[in-house]
Amino acid sequence: MTQEEALKWFADLFGLPASSITPETTRDKILTWDSLGVLTLMASLDETFNIVTDDASMRAMQSVGDVLNLLRKHGKLT
Amino acid sequence: MAISTLPACSVRAICSSVPTRCFDNLTETTAFDPKEVDKVVKMAGVRTRHIAPETTCSSDLCVAAAKRVLDRLQWKPESVDALIFVTQSPDYLLPSTSCLAHRDLGLSDRCAAFDVGLGCSGYPYALWLATMMLSGGGLQRVLVLHGETPTRFSDRSDRAVALLFGDAGSATALEASPDRTGLPWGFNLHTDGSGWRDLIIEGGGFRNRTPADPRQLCVAMNGANVFNFTIKRVPSLVEESLLAFHSPAESIDYFILHQSNLFIMKHLAKKMQVPETKIPYTIQRYGSTGGPSIPLTITQGGLVRPADRALKLLLVGYGVGLSWGSALIELPPETILDHVEVG
Numbered sequence: 001m002t003q004e005e006a007l008k009w010f011a012d013l014f015g016l017p018a019s020s021i022t023p024e025t026t027r028d029k030i031l032t033w034d035s036l037g038v039l040t041l042m043a044s045l046d047e048t049f050n051i052v053t054d055d056a057s058m059r060a061m062q063s064v065g066d067v068l069n070l071l072r073k074h075g076k077l078t
Numbered sequence: 079m080a081i082s083t084l085p086a087c088s089v090r091a092i093c094s095s096v097p098t099r100c101f102d103n104l105t106e107t108t109a110f111d112p113k114e115v116d117k118v119v120k121m122a123g124v125r126t127r128h129i130a131p132e133t134t135c136s137s138d139l140c141v142a143a144a145k146r147v148l149d150r151l152q153w154k155p156e157s158v159d160a161l162i163f164v165t166q167s168p169d170y171l172l173p174s175t176s177c178l179a180h181r182d183l184g185l186s187d188r189c190a191a192f193d194v195g196l197g198c199s200g201y202p203y204a205l206w207l208a209t210m211m212l213s214g215g216g217l218q219r220v221l222v223l224h225g226e227t228p229t230r231f232s233d234r235s236d237r238a239v240a241l242l243f244g245d246a247g248s249a250t251a252l253e254a255s256p257d258r259t260g261l262p263w264g265f266n267l268h269t270d271g272s273g274w275r276d277l278i279i280e281g282g283g284f285r286n287r288t289p290a291d292p293r294q295l296c297v298a299m300n301g302a303n304v305f306n307f308t309i310k311r312v313p314s315l316v317e318e319s320l321l322a323f324h325s326p327a328e329s330i331d332y333f334i335l336h337q338s339n340l341f342i343m344k345h346l347a348k349k350m351q352v353p354e355t356k357i358p359y360t361i362q363r364y365g366s367t368g369g370p371s372i373p374l375t376i377t378q379g380g381l382v383r384p385a386d387r388a389l390k391l392l393l394v395g396y397g398v399g400l401s402w403g404s405a406l407i408e409l410p411p412e413t414i415l416d417h418v419e420v421g
Contacts, residue, residue: 035238036121039305043345046309055302 001077006068013044023065041067049076080267080403081322086260087212088253089407091151091414094374095143095225095247096128096364098421103127103241110237118241123340127244127365129229134420135169136225139247141182142420144221147249148183150414155183159217160190162207164200164224164369166398167231168193171283179223190217197277198336198397199267200224200369202405205250205393206265212254222250226368231279233296242339244365247420248373261390264323264406266315273400276303304397308342311402313349316394319404327352330406331389332381336396337361337371369395377415385411 001009003023011018014032027033033041038058045051051074061067071077103124107115119125130139140163148155161183163176170178176191185191196203201224208220225247232239279297281289289295312335320327333352335343340361347357358379360371367374372393383389388408396402 035301036117038302039121039341042302042305043309043341047345047348052306052310054306055300058302 001071003068003077006071006077007064009044009048010064010067013040021064023063023068025064027062045070049074051076081265081318082206083262083264083323084206084209085213086255086263086408087209088255089250089409089413090253091147091249091251091416092373092376093143093146093249093414093416093418094370094377095139095418095420096374097130097134097139097245098419099129099131100126101129107241109234109240114237115241118237121339121341122242123359123361124242124244124365125362127229128246128419130227130245134227134245136165136167136227136247137163137169137175137178137182139227139245139420140223140225140249141179142418143247144179144183144223144249146416146418147221147251147414150416151251153219153251156186158183158185158189158219158221160208160211160220161185162192162194162204162220162222164194164196164204164222165226166195166197166368167225167227176223196369196401197226197399198338198369198371199395199399199401199403201372202265202393202395202403203267205252205263205405205407206267206403208252209263209265212252218254220252222252224248224250224370224373226370228297228366228368231295231297233293236296238301239297239299242366244367246364246367246370246374248370250373260388261408263408264319264325265403266319266322267403268311268315268401270307270311270400273303273307276300276307276400277398305342307400308338308396309345309349311400312346312394312396315396315402315404316350316352316392319392319406323406325390325392325406329390330356330392332379332391333357334372334375334379334391334393336369336394337364337375338366338397368397376409377417383409383411387411
């Protein structure tokens with residue numbers, strides 16, 4: 001998956017226009033990235049990428065770039 | 079490894095029970111912003127749930143269900159050899175809730191009665207115990223009562239749990255099967271105590287009898303860890319069970335999952351590649367009632383029951399502990415299924 005595709009996946013997940021987010025967008029700027037959003041993100045990471053995460057790594061993610069780095073670390077981002 | 083197959087016993091009746099008071103999360107919630115409520119209801123799936131008044135405890139819900147079971151089976155109270163009460167919301171710290179139910183049902187002083195302190199995994203564990211007791215010889219009839227009142231220990235200011243929980247009880251009547259010709263029952267039980275903090279009521283027990291913060295008398299849940307546990311453990315439990323019990327997924331009529339959260343359950347269904355038609359849901363009407371959600375779903379989940387053969391069910395409980403387990407059982411056409419509301 002390319003970075004552009006990953007950004008679209010993330011934006012769709014949180015109900016945002018893809019143009020509104022960049023890797024630098026922080027969690028506090030995304031209202032839907034709350035505790036329910038965390039579960040949605042965890043489910044999609046598992047379903048789409050087969051990545052199972054834990055509470056500590058979810059807490060550590062504070063920006064879209066952190067999510068992209070997770071995908072990169074698991075070899076899901078080219 | 080706690081995997082076992084045991085000679086089947088007969089499930090003679092299952093009755094679930096809920097308090098009469100039905101609360102509509104969408105129209106009656108005033109503590110949270112309606113948009114937030116709408117979002118939580120969509121995700122967790124709980125539209126309505128039944129809430130026990132302060133005067134109704136787990137024993138009351140289960141005794142009502144057990145009375146219905148005894149009545150419909152025409153079982154005399156003195157014919158019950160053992161009573162297992164599964165709960166994590168007991169009436170008292172002591173005595174055991176089983177003793178209260180024993181009194182209310184008028185059971186004999188020759189009846190064994192004890193509690194099992196498990197939550198969402200409690201039903202498979204209790205069936206395992208009852209099946210061993212019946213197959214061990216001597217005992218003929220066992221009642222398994224499983225009841226919880228989680229609305230009483232949920233923090234009403236925490237939207238993650240305030241809109242989720244409902245109260246329920248159940249009674250399951252099991253009898254020794256003299257011919258033992260049925261499919262052996264299978265049990266697959268697991269524990270991971272390292273997750274003990276992920277679902278916890280920290281206060282009120284003897285480690286912290288009177289907590290300074292009253293919120294410690296309510297359940298605290300680490301949603302992300304519980305979700306992680308569920309998606310990691312439940313699909314492998316199901317896969318392992320089907321393999322161990324030589325039962326391909328196609329041979330199972332219904333997978334009766336603990337009704338934890340609609341979003342999580344739907345995710346599990348996809349992950350386990352089980353058709354949704356084989357997973358009944360009751361969480362929309364009753365909320366997450368803990369372990370009793372399994373017998374509640376058996377009676378209220380709209381199971382289609384052929385008249386000429388038993389249903390093959392895989393019961394799957396998972397949650398607080400962390401503890402999880404499955405039971406493969408058969409539900410014959412003659413098994414009585416019933417449901418009562420407790421005013």
